[in-house]
Amino acid sequence: MAGWENSRHPEWDLMYAAGLTVAEIAEHCHAPLSTVQRHLQTWEEREPGQRAIHSNALALRQRHQAAKHWLQQVQAVQDFIASTGRQPLPQSRGHEQTLHHWLARQRKAHSEGTLTPSQVQALDWLGDWKTPPRQQTLDEQWRSRARELVAFVERTGELPHYRRYTTEREHTLGVWLHIQTQRRAQGRLLPWRQRELEEAVPRWRSRE
Incomplete structure (x- = not known):
């Protein structure tokens, strides 16, 4: 002693x-x-x-400080999402860009399996933090087009054509649906997208 x-x-x-x-x-x-x-x-x-x-005490102290800083970053991202309704974007500047880079590092760490279960649980409070903002935008655009497809089928009782179409709107939806059909055949259609199409529009394969 x-x-x-x-x-x-x-x-x-x-x-x-x-x-x-x-x-x-x-x-x-x-x-x-x-x-x-x-x-x-x-x-x-x-x-x-x-x-x-x-040395042992310093290492323990640094771990505590790192954990405290990490939780402060989670809170900062949560505050940003609450005030803007979206994740910090990559093309942003200043504070928002800092938050974007930090969240991107958490996604990378999660994909590599280096986040602890408690860290994943804390990040889950942010909502869909695992999907990058650009992909979230693309997913929402896809869902919007799918809703338009459902509305078209409900209104006309038919699937839209991409060649023998009668309106530009039908042509747009027909081309979009044809692309989904091609991607499914190539094994490139995301499972959740295929599932949503099959649930919303049975026999949804595209027509000429």
């Missing part, structure tokens, strides 16, 4: 053992950096093992 009662500066020793750096101790105690450094070197010689105690 360290004999702090025999030290000239026991408060420095306690701070050092708690993981504070030499610079932090010097600043907090208004002491010259070189003086604090010499004292701690002498203390290590008198009480071997203090440096190891400090």
Whole structure:
């Protein structure tokens, strides 16, 4: 056990053992950096093992600080989404761009399996954080077109044609549906998109 009662500066020793750096101790105690450094070197010689105690405490402290900062970033993204109704965008600047890059790193970490379960749980409060903003936009555009298709079928009782069409609107929907049919045949249609089409419009394969 360290004999702090025999030290000239026991408060420095306690701070050092708690993981504070030499610079932090010097600043907090208004002491010259070189003086604090010499004292701690002498203390290590008198009480071997203090440096190891400090290193372990510093590592633990840094982990706590990193966890605290990480949760603050989650809160910052959550506040941004609450105020804007969307995720931070890649083509943004300043604070929004910082949030976008941070969230992108979390997606990458998740894909690599390096996020902890508690981190994933915290990020889930953000909504669909795993899908990048651009992909979310594309998905919403796809769903919008699918809703237009459903409305067309309900109104006409038929699927839209992409060659023998009667209106430009039918042509647009017909081409879109034909693309979905081709992607399905090629195995490139996302499963959830195929599922939504089959549920909304049975026999949805495109027609000429």
